[in-house]
Amino acid sequence: MSGAADAATPAGGVILKSRVLLVDRTGRTLLFFTRADVAAHPTRWLTPGGHLEPGETHHEAAVRELREETGLVVATVGEPAWSRDFVGEPASGVFRDYHEEWYRLVVDRFEPADAEWTPEERVDIEAWRWWSADELAATPDAVEPAELAAVMRRLLDGLDGLDGLDG
Template identity: 70%
Template sequence: MGGAADAAVPAGTVILKSRVLVTDAEGAALLFFTRADAPANPTRWLTPGGHLEPGETHAEAAVRELFEETGLVVSEAELGDPVWAHDFVGEPAEGIRRSYHEEWYRLRTERFEPVDTNWTDDERVDVEQWRWFAPSELAATTDAVEPAGLAALVARLA
């Protein structure tokens, strides 16, 4: 769910999401270069993650989204407690603004190659590429990164 579905959510409703900061032994973060919901917004680098399904906890959504977007199978216990929470207002469709709350988890793992076997049709259109960013590369990139403070978060958690 995203874009049009988020735009259809009544104003004043907080949309819940979970994200996973996946890092390797050197602190490099796995990010996806993904088209934004509103065409006027830039394609940007972001972590695996997405919306909570009805009845899901943040941890359950993080485990599910990580599997769907990377093929990586982990347990809620492996993710542990959230390392950060992020509240923001986004634009799921041009001219429509909605409130979001994200719970962020961190997973340290060996570097791996994500698989797209479980991607949705939208992800197959929206995800342009993925890569591992060393903290210094993330801090130096001129590409759009979401959220804006992601480089500082990666450095703090490295």
Template identity: 40%
Template sequence: MTAKHRKASRILLLDGQDRLLLFRGSDPVVPDVTWWFTPGGGLEPGESTREAAVRELAEETGLRGVDLGPVVAYDTVSYSFREQRYEQEQWFHLARTVETVLDHSRMGRDEHAELLAARWWTVEELGETAETIYPIGLADFVGRLLAEGPPVTPVRL
């Protein structure tokens, strides 16, 4: 199976208590396997990572007044979803919000069906959970961001 190449913008959204927003999802083909992941999604043609992050946050969270910061990390992932292979380049923006009540009404039907839960996590909870969190090493990275601030140049996860 040939992999589709995709570019995505992801958001490390922190609230006023330094908790990180993650969504729980699954692949409809393998519904018993779940994982937690950051908000975000694919770039539309001609869209920058910043523009995609703003659009995706509005669609997925409904939050207003989010302070969208710089790209702090990037990586490339390979995964399968709905029996299609993907190679995805993704960039992670750091963002802050004081609002924590989410509105998923602007999500697409497919996205809404695949979103099982949303939760604000502390770094400690991320580090202690046995659940699958993507990207791997997220707890350590967010801990470093909180302690040291954004890196001068984005780091590879």
């Protein structure tokens, strides 16, 4: 989740990230309440995920980030379900181009494990919880990306393996 690797990407290079929309069988998604890279930006809710390591594919990064950030070990996260390009601020006054590939994975609800969190994640991650799309749309807290509730609804529409969406 840290922006150190983002700021280290060579100038002019697009920063590549993978994110995973983990969805439990009631249609809720796991989000972390995480401090932003720039202190002036708000702490916000976001999905597990992060930057690609050198030579890593988006899929490999998604699998690794899930293990590191949640303790969930999976062989695959399937095919990308969504992608987005945006400009972010990995350091104060430094603006960079980003490309994220998003994956969607239905799981039984679990409590994340922090055994592989970095020292920075132990400071930056303030909380975690499972959210319904309605709860996410109604929260006054910052969410990244801001349109996550709408993205969540789109990615869950018609998804097999859910017991019944309740919000």
